[in-house]
Amino acid sequence: MLSVNRHLIIALITGTIILMSLLHLALNTINPTAHSIQSSANFSIQRFFLIDAENNLQLSDMYNAPFTSNLKQKTPWRISPQSYWLKYALSNSSPATTELIMHFDNAMLDTLFVYQVASNNTLIKQRALGWKNQQLSLLNRSISNFKFELAAFSSNDIYIRIQTQGIAKTPINIYKPEHFQEYVRSVHLIWGGFIGIICMMALYNLVIYSGLKEPIYLVYILYLASVLTMTSIVQGFAHYLFPTSVIALLRPNIISINYLTLAFALLFAVYFLNLKGLNNKYYKRCLMIFYSIISLSALSILLNENQSAPLFFITMFGTYVLCFWLLYSSYRTNRQWSKLYIISWIPLLLGGAVQSMELTDVIPYTFLTRHFFSLCILLEITLMAMALTERLRQQKERANFNASHDLETGLPNYHALETALQTRLSRQENFSLCLIKVTGFNQLSPYLSSHQSQLILNALIACIATQTALHSHFLWITEKHLAGQKIARVKDNVFAILLSEYKQTNTIIDQLHPLHQSMKEMFKDSPNSMLLRTHIGFYRVNNAHQNASDIVKKTSQAIAAAVLEGRDINAFDNHQHLSLDIAKDFQQALQENKLELYHQPQIALERNTVHGSEALLRWKHPSKGYIPAQILVDLAENTGLINQLTLWVITRACQDISALIAQGYNQHQVSVNISASDIADSDFLENLKSILERYPIPKHLLTLELTESVMIHDYQHLQQVMNGLSEMKIDVSIDDYGTGYSSLTHLLQLPFNELKIDRLFIQALDGNKRNLDIVKTTIDMAKILNLRVVAEGIETQEVIDILKDCGCEIVQGYFYAKPQPFSEYLHWLHQITAAQKPV
Secondary structure, X not given: OHHHHHHHHHHHHHHHHXXXXXXXXXXXXXXXXXXXXXXXXXXXXXXXEEEEOOOOOOHHHOOOOOOEEOOOOOOOOOOOOOEEEEEEEEEEOOOOOEEEEEXXXXXXXXXXXXXXXXXXXXXXEEEEEOOOOOOOOHHHHHOOEEEEEEOOOEEEEEEEEEXXXXXXXXXXXXXXXXXXXXXXXXXHHHHHHHHHHHHHHHHHHHHHHHHHOOHHHHHHHHHXXXXXXXXXXHHOOHHHHOOHHHHHHHHHHHHHHHHHHHHHHHHHHHXXXXXXXXXXXXXXXXXXXXHHHHHHHHHHOOOOHHHHHHHHHHHHHHHHHHHHHHHHHHHHXXXXXXXXXXXXXXXXXXXHHHHHHHHOOOOOOOHHHHHHHHHHHHHHHHHHHHHHHHHHHHHHHHHHHHHHEOOOOOOEOHHHHHHHHHHHHHOOOOEEEEEEEEEOHHHHHHHOOHHHHHHHHHHHHHHHHHHHHHOOOXXXXXXXXXXXXXXXXXXXXXXXXXXXXXXXXXXXXXXXXXXXXXHHHHHHHOOXXXXXXXXXXXXXXXXXXXXXXXXXXXHHHHHHHHHHHOOOEEEOOOOOOOOHHHHHHHHHHHHOOOOEEEEEEEEXXXXXXXXEEEEEEEOEEOOOEEOOHHHHHHHHHHHOOHHHHHHHXXXXXXXXXXXXXXXXXXXXXXXXXXXHHHHHOOXXXXXXXXXXXXXXXXXXXXXXXXXXXXXXXXXXXXXXXXHHHHHOOOEEEEEEEOOOOOOHHHHHHOOOOEEEEOHHHHOOHHHOHHHHHHHHHHHHHHHHOXXXXXXXXXXXXHHHHHHHHHOOOEEEOOOOOOOEXXXXXXXXXXXXXXXXXXX
């Protein structure tokens, strides 16, 4: 809290310094037009105008032409191809000849002719100005001006002929040379700041885009570029930025550039508000409008400016209304990072209003009103950049939350649990880790819909949350004291809680008993969950030299023993943490080849045919029935049998592949799981080669699945093993992608062939927007890396349709078939083939 306050104070001080600097700048440059001779007592000026609708009047026609005084009527400026003749009658009552500079504040004029005529209608001086005159100096092209002298006690007339396709209104001021130089310096200061700020923002966002590859940053850069181009042409400093040939191309197409600015503003809103993710229908409609504006931009090239301008203003109004509606819809969804973006529209609208009122003479022309729109644009793009930064910050927070929380329930996940354990270990605290496992899900899930399963899950979490909230001896897993933060979800059906220190095991069991009883009553009262049962295993931590993974491992052993031995609550026992009888029986079953491989089909979605199968280990204990596969793996890990078990599984898988080939299934792939212990085994590759020599099958038909947790072990050794497997032409898959430690670096550097998305992201995919985004992004990334994508846990047709739309290639799950013994799987396969029909 102290750190946050300190940073806030620094930010406020910095902001105050910047605001004081801007205020000082404004006071020095607020209105250099105040120094024009209009306010001098030595000069008198009378202004007149005449409209030349036919564009055929010459200077000689002006001497006796019926000019209208500006005192009677203001000049009726319009966007039309007609010419405007202005007459300035000047008198110098001072005793000295005075050098003056007449400034024409409209850089958009096509042609501008200025004539200085004596009182006897003798032409003294003339000059051709306007952007089309490429013979002018750089200053005169960007800031049109006419230098002349007015003799002492004399009167001259200045005739000005203006003709342009666009906005003809031209504010005119007359300065003494020193005051005109002040004006030029002020304008250059504003232009330099405008260009510098936009270029810095563009470069900064280009760096961000090169790192994140998010299109919104590229759209923002394009918007900045179009704003800079548009403003530079309107204000005149385009001559400093672009070659003459480029300006000759850009200036006649200023309406096209305005259309592009409008199009990029709309596209920025679409990406910023994430319409593609929130509402695909609105996203497609906005894209259609975007392409329509681009088409109008192209069409305006073929039209004159006075023809295309009215259509542009109508389009701009409609686009702004659409953007306001999108902003309003976003604000209603409480998107915190959209507030700054909504505020960014205020200066844009304010600047546009002031500019329009100045053009229509509602407010007088001053240096501030002339450049107010540019200053408002700077404020707008600054607020847009701040909104982008806030959006990035909240996306980072959300990414961190997703990395440390279960996506389905919002509870802290395994990584958050490990962090909490490590934090308490660093504080040398004594505590107990408890794992709660729900059994019976596999038997019950075929009879439940996704909605029913979710209701059971929510009820279970609510039950645990209620019990842990009632007692202070249940510790917080995360630092934020929010509802549910005393529970972590470790796996599908395994949850974790922490208990404060208790010296006696029986005391801990007594404390956990009400929680277990509450869950038991909940399942008893629900007709959909009567087959479910909960077991709690715990481990007392009283040694700060342990690590988090060891604590979780020992607690997992405690709960595995509880499941095997039918206990409700079980403590980890260093001397008897596994059932010796079970361990002995398992070792004997492995030696006597009494284990089984079940096969679950994997379906190629595009053809809707069988791609292959995943081989899953099964063992039926003589008295305890089928032992869960995870318990078998844990048992093998803890008894040193894991490498022997893996080789048995691979051997049996090769036998099954040989049988499949003999039955005519020459391209049927079989996937098997291997563990970190197998990768760490220095003889693994040699043993694998020996098995493959005994079974001369096409090696690409065997796929080895590695869980993401393998990544956190010896990476260099893993890379060597992976390269060896690649040389042997064996496919390697990342199993349960999204729940472990893999990174894009691993995917890029290691020769993986397949990526398997974990069932946590697939289940309830049709009702979970966040899961859908993750799955779609994962599939897109896999395609870029040329990896096959397998999605597991498919239970409904709706999920299959979504995965098809996302481009997923292979799926597996109970929707097609449960894991079944190889003989039954062959029979199922024959039925599919014999019927010559897709799955």
